[in-house]
Amino acid sequence: MLQTILAGKNVLLLGDAGIGKSGCVQALLDELDNEHIPYLALSVDQKVPQGTPEYYGEALGFRASPVLCLESQLASGQMGVLILDQLDSLRWATRSCEEALDVCGEMLRQVQALSCSGDRVVRVVLVSRKFDYENDLALRRLCTLAIPEQSDPWEQIKLHAWDEERVEFFVGKERYARMLPAMKRILRTPCYLYIWQFLEDARKDNAFTTPVDLMQEWKTQIIQHGEQKNIHADAIESFLNALLSLMQETPCVPEMALPGNQQVQEFLISENVLYKNEGCLAFVHQSMADYLNVECWLQDILHRKKVEELLPSYNAQGPEYRAADALASVAARWHNIVFRQGRKLFGQQKHPLLLQVYSLGSAWADRCPWRKDHSAYSGTLERRCLERNNPAPRFLGA
Secondary structure, three states: OHHHHHOOOEEEEEEOOOOOHHHHHHHHHHHHHHOOOOEEEEEOOOOOOOOOHHHHHHHOOOOOOHHHHHHHOOOOOOEEEEEEEOOOHHHHOOOOHHHHHHHHHHHHHHHHHHHHHOOOEEEEEEEEEHHHHHHOHHHHHHHHOOOOOOOOOEEEEEOOOOOHHHHHHHHOHHHHHHOOHHHHHHOOOHHHHHHHHOOOHHHHOOOOOOHHHHHHHHHHHHHHHHHHOOOOHHHHHHHHHHHHHHOOOOOOEEHHHOOOOHHHHHHHHHOOOEEEEOOEEEEOOHHHHHHHHHHHHHHHHHHOOOHHHHOOOOOOOOHHHHHHHHOOOHHHHHOOHHHHHHHHHHOOOOOHHHHHHHHHHHHHHHHOHHHHHOHHHHHHHHHHHHOOOOHHHHHHHO
16 A cells, blocks of 8 residues: 555555455554654544535534645655545444535545645555445545546555465464364454454364354353353343444444443453454454344344335334445445355245335335436346346345
């Protein structure tokens, strides 16, 4: 990434969930420090952009827009780097997604103005999940802002799964040799390898065939560790559900919003599930929140008779909004979670639950006006689902 920036281009860093995007950003920050290049790294899931760049800057503790504050620290002829990380979180974890992306877009326009008007240059690094970028028009529009002096200002850098040799180094040669091929594939994703390393030795050798199996084992271990410390499973579930509900308003929840749960909170921090930063709580990795959210969504589907009950109005964008929208991407995020788990549980491919999930996804495509603005969603959904005689498995396993 540093070489791309030095070559005069902005960077769009893309990768699947848990593939190591934030780790790459940290490595870039280390390199920028070594090269004495000023930078400003903003994780937009920690403080969601609102209002204007100036208002956002004040919320971060600056006196002006983050772009202008960075520019003010540059000497004549010097280059600075602005990094906007976790852009995909704006799509999933806030009611003000459109406003937040507008603020980010305005900051990019300020970068353009600096490039045209002075000898101090700011390069930009945008970081997003690959799936969200490819399927969300508003995210893609951020990168259509061309800098006049450059015909191709954005360089896409896509991260891929680790190779087997690297995973074997972390797991250990003997243990890796005993693993099933499916487990080896799972651990090529760094976030799953991170979670796996926190499992007890006896649990590490279990035959996981999907990421869901691994996450279920991780959660089971947490519940059992809690019971050993006299923390009941219901207390843990209640705390996590309350946290997930609050995270639909803001990705980083103020500690004071969850009063009376200090013991559970400290326990989850000790289990490397949550971390606390400046009085706010967040999951150590978004994949943990994803898994727990999917559990809640499937329970909702199981206990509701009508698909329409899970379809809110477009403007509401409440918890069910995310659940319904997520059904279109859950397969891409979770490697056949619904289809495989449904087949395992019910022993059949056309179980009503699977067909109901498919119907919900299809109905949501028709309900959302912003989804119709581009063909990446509706066209792909129709091709993959509606043209098949057995649509549910194709939709959920695509």
